[in-house]
Amino acid sequence: MDRRKFMKNLCGSSVMMTILPAANSFAQSMNTGLFGNKDHMKDLRFFSNPLLGNTTKVSVSPDKVQSESYNTFTFTIVLGEDGLAKGESIGIVSGSNIDRWQFSWPDQMWGCQCPWQTERSQDDNYITARCSNSDAELELKVGELGGFKPYCNERAHLVRSLKDRLRYVLEIKAGSELRPGDVITVTWGDKREGSEGVKAPITAMKYYFMPFRFSLLPALDSKTPVRRGGFDMLPSITVAAKSAVRLYVTAQPFVQAGKDIEVKISALDEYFSLDENFSGDIKLTVEGENETITRSLKMSAADKGSISTKLKINKTGWFKAKASSKNINGYSNYIIAGEEEPENKVYFGDMHCHTLDCDATVPREHHFEYARSAAGLDFISVSCHASHLGSKQAWDNLLDKTELYHEPGSFVTFAGYEWAGDGHCNAYFVNTGDAELFYNPALEQEAELDDPKFRTPVPIPGTREKKPGKPYFVKGVIDFLEAVNKLNVPAFVIGHCHTRYQFADDNVMWLFEMHTTHQVSDQEKRFQQFVGAAGKYFGVCGGSDNHRLPAGSMMPNPGEKWPNPFVPDICYNTAGLQATFANNLTRESLYEGMKARHCYGTNGCRMVISFNCGGAMMGDKTEIGPGQKPRFSIKVGGTAPLKDIVLWKYSSEDRDWIEAEKFTDIGSDRWEAELEDEKFSSDAIYYLRAVQADGGTGWSSPIWAAKKA
Template identity: 25%
Template sequence: MDRRMLGKVELYPKGDVVAGSVGTWRLVFKVGKVGIDEGGTIIITRRTVCDSDIPQLEDPSKPGYVTVTTTGEAKLRVRYEGRYHIRPWRGSLVIDVYDGFLKEGDEIVVTYGDRRGGCPGFRMQTFREREHTFRVLVDSFGTGKFYEVEVSPTLKIIGGPPDIVEVVAPSKIVAGEAFRILVRVLDSWGNPSENYRGTVEFESTDAEARLPLRYRFKPEDHGCKWFDGVVLKSPGTHVITVKADDGMEATSNPIMCCREEPPLKLFWGDLHGQTRMTVGTGTVEEYFAFARDVAALDFCSWQGNDFQVTREGWEEVKRMVKSFHKPGRFITFLGYEWSGLTPEGGDHNIYFIRDDEQIHRSSHWLIEDKSDEDTDRYPITELWRTFRGHGGVMAIPHVGGRYANLDLYDPEFIPLIEVHSCHGTFEWFLEEALKKGLKVGFVAGSDDHTGRPGLAYPTQRISREIASFDVKGGLTAVYAEELTRESLWEAMWKRRCYATTGERIILWVEADGHQMGEEYETGSPPKVFVRVYGTGPLMEVELKRGTETIYRHPVSKPRGSSDRRILVEWSGVRSKGRAHRVNWDGELHLSAGRILSVEEFAFDKPQEGAWRFSNQIVKWSSTTSGDVDGVILEIDAPEDAKVTFSTKPITFTFRVGDVTHEPLSVDAGGVNLKVRVWEVSANGGPTRTEFKYVDEDVKAGVNPYWVRVMQRDGSMAWSSPIFVRYEP
C-alpha cells in the first residue's frame, strides 16, 4: 500500500540529544487518508537494546511518565509492553482506538516526560546512536496487520559532558622505538564526550620518555585523539599519565618496555558484538570504526545472530571486514553467531581466517528471503559435518541468549570458550568445561549491542521483560608474533591468550618453560611461574589446578591490625544462561563494637551501592550476573563480636575473630552463588607481582593449571590453562 496514506509523524524538539539526558519530547502523529477505525491500533516501538526510561502511565509525579491525547472524536486505551512487536523492535507503546474513530487530519500527541504533574522528565538512552528511531506502525482496520508510516522520526544521540579521561597504550614496546597512544574523554555512560575542548598534558614513570606536547582538544577529535611518536627509553614496566586542565587525570595500562624486540607481542581485541543489522544499533562500518578509533583495539570481529543475517547483509559484512583489515594496524575476522537452541548446540561464534566464506545459519527464522535456506545447518553437529576438513574455521562457545551446549564440543573447531561478556561473568561455564576434560583456553568479549565494541558499558534496565547488559564488556589478550590475521589465528588455536573484564592487565603464566595453552608431559612436580602487572592494586591471585585453588599468593594480606579490613563479597547467578541475575539487596549487623567505615567493592551501576546506616549496620543495593559485588569494612570490635549477613539468597553469621586472609566461603545455592568473607589490606595490594610454585600434590593424568586474578576495583583476568600430563 501507499504508506503516505497512513499519516505523518513529527518529533519535537528537534536537534541532537545528549545520551542519558532527561527531557520532554512530543511525538505528533497526524492521521492520513486511510484513517483509523474503532478497534484500530498504533504502535510506537524502539529497538530492544534501548535503555531509556521505561514509559509509565500510572504516576504523573514519577520519572518516565507518558501521556497520550487526541484531537479526534474517539477514546484511546494506552499501555506499554516490553515484548509486543517483532525483534529487534520489542518495547512498544500500544495505543488502541475505541468509542469512535480517527479521520484524516486528527492528531495523536504522545508526550514523553510530561512534567505537568511533577514528573522530572524522560531519560533518553545512555549510549550514542546516529539514528535513534521511534518506529511508528499502524493497523487502521483492527486486523492485526501493521504497516509502518513512510517516515518514522529519528533523533541523533551524542556523548555527554566529560566525566573521565583515559589513556591507552601498547602493552609491549621496544626501548627507543616510537609508538602511539590514545587519549579519550568519556561521559558518565562510557561514550566519547564529543564536544570536549579541554587541554591535556603528559607525564611518565620513565624520566627519559619522549611524550606529546600539551594539547587542546579540537572539534574534529570528537573526544578521542591519537598521539604518535611516543618513545620510552628505560627498559622496565612503565605507565603514562595524562592530566587535564579541568582536574581529570588518568594513568595508562602498564607498558612493558623491552630492551630488544620480544618474540611475542601482546595484542588486545573484542571478537563479539552486533549491530542494527541484527539486534544492536549502528552500522557495521560504525562498529569497526569505533573498535579501531575509540576502543583502540588491535583486532575485532562482528557476530550477528545468523537467523537475522540476510544474503545482502552478509555481503555487507564481508565488504566491511575487507575494508577495515590493515595488517600491522587493525585486524578483522569474518564471522557470525550460530544461534541455535541450547539442546542442539546453543550459541557459538564462528570465525574464518579468510574473508569470503559461505554463511551456514542455524535457521532463517527472521529472514523473509528463504531462497538459500538449503545452506542452513542444524543442529550444530551438521555444521561440524559441513566444515570438517575446511581448515580455516574456528568456533567459540559462549553464554548468550542460548548458552552453548558443551556436550557437543568438537576439538577440530573449538580451541577457546568465552567466560565474560556484558551479559555477566560465567565462571560456571569455565568450570564445566574443565570438569568435562575439554582442552580449551579462555577469552572474553562484549557481545555489545550498543555500537561500542571493546568499550561496552553496562546499560540501564531495558524493559520489564527484557534483560539489560549488567557489566562492562571484556577483552581478549593474545600473545602473537605480529599483528596479522595469520599470527593471531595461530596464537588463538594454540590457546596463547587470556580473558579480562575489560582492563589491560598483563598476565603471563608458564610451567616448566611451557606457555599458557600448551600441553606437555612430565614425571616431576610441575614448576609454575606467574607474573601479573595490574591496572590497579591486586586483591587476589589464585593458581588453579582444574577447578581447585592450590595456591593464593598473599598480595593483599594485611600488614598488622591497623591495616586490617574485612571484605564481604557475593557473586553468582540464579541458573545457567544470561539475564538470570540475583538480587542481593540486604544488610549486615555487628553485634558489638563499631563499623568505622565502609567501602564499596566492584559495584557496576550508578544505582547500586552500599552505605553505613549506623555504626553497627551496613546496607546495600546490588545485583550480580556471575560477577562480584561487596563491601570492605573497617571494624573496631572484640573478636567474639558477631556479624549477621542478611539477603534474600542467604542469611548467616560469622565471628569477627574467625576472619582470616583465607576466605570463609558460604554456598548460597544457584550457580556459583556464594558469599566469601576474608581479611585484606586497607591500602590494597601492589599493582604488580610474580611468584613460582611447585605443585608437590600433582595428580596422575592431565592437570590444567591456570590463574585467576582479581583487582581491588573488582576487575578480573583468567589465563588459559597449561595442560600438564603427569606420569610419575
C-alpha cells in the same frame, strides 16, 4: 510487587487513552504555535517506509539531545495519498522497545521504562497530538509492556507484539477520516501544563523509532525495516554523551625499548560514553622506574573525543601512561618494555555483541565506532544471532560494515554470528566472503520463510521424538561444529555460558568464554570440568555479549546500578574482554593466535598477563624431561592493586583441581614470580587467575605439561 501492578503504577494504567480536539484550521494552528513556526517543516528530515503506506512520511525533531536531558520532541506525520481511514491507526514503537528480550535498566530507556503516557499532563513523558484538519478526531493509546519476552523466539515476535499493542507501542487512531496531506503533530514531552518533558536515556548512541500502520504490519518480522537493516528509512534521535569526567588511556602492553609505541586517549562521561565535544590541552606522562616521558597534546572538537600519539620509551622496565586535562585524568594499562622486539604482542578485543536488526538495541555502526574510538580495542566481531537476524539485506549489510571498519594494523574486524540450537556458540571467519550462516536446527522447518535465501540448514543425521510431531535435535552443537569444519575455510568457534561443551569438538571450538556481561553460571567451574576431567583443549577468553551497551563498554556492574524490576535474578556484570597474543594486528595473525590458544580473558579490566613455562606460553602443550619440574615465569600488571593470584593445577593422577600456589594481600598493582612445581609427578594442566582489590579478574589459558618418559 506484582510486575503487572508495577507497570500500571509506572505508566498510570495498562492502556491509556485520550481524545484530542483538532485545531480550528491548519493556518490557525501554525499561527497559534500548535505546530511551531509556519516554515518549520522545510528544515525537517522526513522518512518514509513501506509500513506507512503510499507517500506518508514521518519526521522527529529535535534529532540530537544530551544524555539524561529533558526535552520536548515533535513527531510530524504528513499523510500520503491514502490519507487515514476512520478507525485506522498509525503506531510508533520506541527505540528502546524493539529488541527481542526487552531486558534493560530503566535509565537506559526512553522515559525511564515506559516512554510515553497520556493521562497526567504535569508528569514526565506526557504526549499529545493535533491534526491540521479542523474536522479530525484523534485518539491516543499506549500499549502494555507485555512481559519480559513476548512471543520469544517466534519469527513474528515483534509483529505479534505490535498487533497486540505490547512493547508500549503508541497508537494514533483516526476518529474520523483524514485526508491526503493532513499533518498529524505528536508532541512528546508536552510541557504546557507543567511536565518537565522526556528524559533521554543515559547511553549515548542513535535510537531509531519505527512508525507504521497497523493495517500494513506484515506476517513476519523479517519484512519490517528494523529486521532488514533499513534504518535509513526510520526517524531517529541521537543521544550525545554528557561532559567527560575521565580520560581513558590504552597502549600496547609489550614493546621494545627505543621503538615507537602508540598511546590512545578517549574522553568519557560518567556512563563511559564518548564525549565527542570534548576539547582541551592534555598532558601525557609515561613514567617508569628509570624514565619519565612527557608530551603536550591538544584535543579539539574535530577529534570527536579521541586522539592517539606515538612516542618512544628508551629504557626497559614497567611503565604506565597518565593523561590529564583540567580536573580529569586516566591511567593506561601497564607497558612492559624489553630489550628485544617481542615475538608476540597482546591485542585486546570483544568478539561477542548483538545489534538492533537482530535482538538488541545497539546499531551495528555504534559497536564498531565505540570499540575503536572509546574503548581503544584492537579487534571486534559484531556477532548477531543467526536465528533472529531478519533478512538477507541485514546479513549483507552487516558483512559490508564489517569490511568497511576493517583496517589491518589499526582495527581488525571479523565476520561472525551466534548460533543457537542444543546450546549456543559463536562462529567466526577470517575472510568475510567465506561467512556461511547456518540455521538453528530447531528452526530448520522454517527455512523456506527466508526470501531471498541467505541461511543454510544444518543437516541433522538423526533425531528422536521429544513430543509427537516435534523433532528434538540431540546433537545440535556436534552438527554445527561439523558443518563449520566442512567449509574448509579459515573459521573457528568460541563457546560461552550457554554452550553444551560436552559435545564440542575442540578442533573447531578453540576458546572458552570465561566471562560476559550477563553471566548466569559459574563459568570457571565449568571450565575446570571440561578442560580437566573431560580433557578438552580449550583456551580462555572474555567477551561482552552486549545487547544494550556497545562492544567493549566499560560500564561497571550495570546490574547493580540499575536492577531490573522484571528479572531480578539476572545479574548484569561489567563486560568481559579478550586478550590475544599475535605477531601483528591482522585477521590472519589473530586467527593463528587464537588457534594456538595464546589468549586470556578478563572481566573488563585491561590486565596484562604473561604466563610461560620454559619455552612454552599460555595455550601451549609442552613436555617436561626426566628429572625436571615445570618452571613458570609469570608477570601480572593490574589496573588496580592485586588482591590474590592463584596457580591452578590439574593432575592426571589425582584428577582434581588444586591451588598449587596462592599469593594473597599483594598490595601492589604489579607482580612477577618464578615458580617451580616441585610436586610434579604426572601429566598436569596449569592456568593462572589474578584478582584485583576492585574485583577485576583475569584468567590465562592453560599450559599442558606432559611428563616425558
